[in-house]
Amino acid sequence: MILRIALISSEKLPVPPVRGGAIQQYIEGILPYLREKHEITVYCISDLSLKNYEIVDGVTYIRLPARSKDEYFNLVTRLLAEFNYDIVHVFNRPRPIKKYWQSAPDSKYIISVHNEMFASKKISKNDAKECIEQVSAIVTISDFIQRGILKKYPQAEGKIRTIYSGVNLQQYQPVWSPAAQEIRKRIKSEYGINNARIILYVSRFSPKKGSHLVLQAMEEVIKENRQTVLLVVGSKWYGTDRVDDYVSYIYSLAKKIQGHIVFTGFVPPADIHKYYACGDIFVCASQWEEPLARVHYEAMAAGLPVITTNRGGNPEVVKGYRNGLVLSDYDSPEQFAAAINFLLKRPELARELGLNGRCLAEARFGYSRVAEDVLKLYEEM
Structure with missing residues (x-):
């Protein structure tokens, strides 16, 4: 009917x-x-x-x-x-x-x-x-x-x-696929990232999204892993790159990791998948009780290991699935840095978590x- x-x-x-x-x-x-x-x-x-x-x-x-x-x-x-x-x-x-x-x-x-x-x-x-x-x-x-x-x-x-x-599983190709590798090469060249490992952060800029914590964490990450770049995809609000006090604060933090950070500004949803193809590790830094951020599905579909916070519904698609790490000390830049460095030093584990995430996305998401x-x-x- x-x-x-x-x-x-x-x-x-x-x-x-x-x-x-x-x-x-x-x-x-x-x-x-x-x-x-x-x-x-x-x-x-x-x-x-x-x-x-x-x-x-x-x-x-x-x-x-x-x-x-x-x-x-x-x-x-x-x-x-x-x-x-x-x-x-x-x-x-x-x-x-x-x-x-x-x-x-x-x-x-x-x-x-x-x-x-x-x-x-x-x-x-x-x-x-x-x-x-x-x-x-x-x-x-x-x-x-x-x-x-x-x-x-x-x-x-x-x-x-x-x-x-x-998520659209046809659009979000896993990072090891030839299609994703081609996109990765093109975008890294466009932003001059070269051979660096990419920590991917896709979000609106907001204190409740924890944007500042990811930038603060990168100060520690690059001390141990110089060939690392934070790729920040997003802006203050949907469809705009306007700057307020918090965004100005984010830009001031970025000066401390100059040469290790790239801002894309607002990216239309139809193009977001291309940036996931560039990532090595994905970070979600939710500070509020997030209902369940859709970026988790996108990262899983792209075959990226996920680092997220134990806030709201976020852990429901990570905890127990061996596709990432869940941080209980969600407001600690040191914990974010430790988790990122942990995976950077264990590429085989990172690949396994990413593969598990893609399999989970195909089966359930x-x-x-x-x-x-x-x-x-x-x-x-």
Whole structure:
């Protein structure tokens, strides 16, 4: 049976993810599989580089020129009333579900939760309880997020499940493949990296992402491993290279490791995979209780050993899988340096961890598996 399904993206960034965004990449990743089975409409915010309405590869895109979060919710609400969707799949915004449900009560609703959106500062208790009552299913991006919801709202039991995200396994080729080796050679030449080992860091610049700790750690790394470069892929915010006080601080730290650091600035999501092909070791330095950063899937798919922090959902895809190291002293640059040096001195172990990561990505973290889980959910409703 073909279902009419609306995917309601969050209001900050458009789909496809021309300006980045984990939710937007998730939606884009599963669309090719969903559209084979069902009639799909994607709602998202408008963007100057994209049409407000178009049909591409059988998927309808409705992009809304909203100037605020509430305006976006209101526009979606009005449009849901006009169309008869079987399922409305809302991403990361539980608060407006009451409006959506009142506007289109015959549809069935799913909420996918990618952050701690049921925390008291995000949603009132009454709104949270009504949301849980009105949806047929709650999907969380990690067990960490699921536990947080159940702790506050045990009535969600029975409706809630974790569906881990994933990555495009065809796009992210392992570093030992001929295709990746060719990309590696080209990018290293472009940035003048030559024969240095590359520590890869892909992130927005933010204290909660621990960007400063990685740069501080490199001061110690290069004392023991001179032929090492930190390749920093990212910027302050999606789609822009603006500089604030924290970014200025990052640049001041970079002066201490001059000659051992390269900044790429913002890289469009469609090109990010190329930089993973350059890495030898991948570092995620999350300081906050990260729901589960998608960079872990990307690093695994690229066959890179992962160094991450014991924060939030991050350890769920590393701990026990022999694909990387998990740091409990997550705010210690010395611990990051020690972990990086440990793997640099043990290239065979680093290769083994990377190989294990690629095998794990192929088995559990490709978009085909994510879509399969989502499609199964739709069929159960």
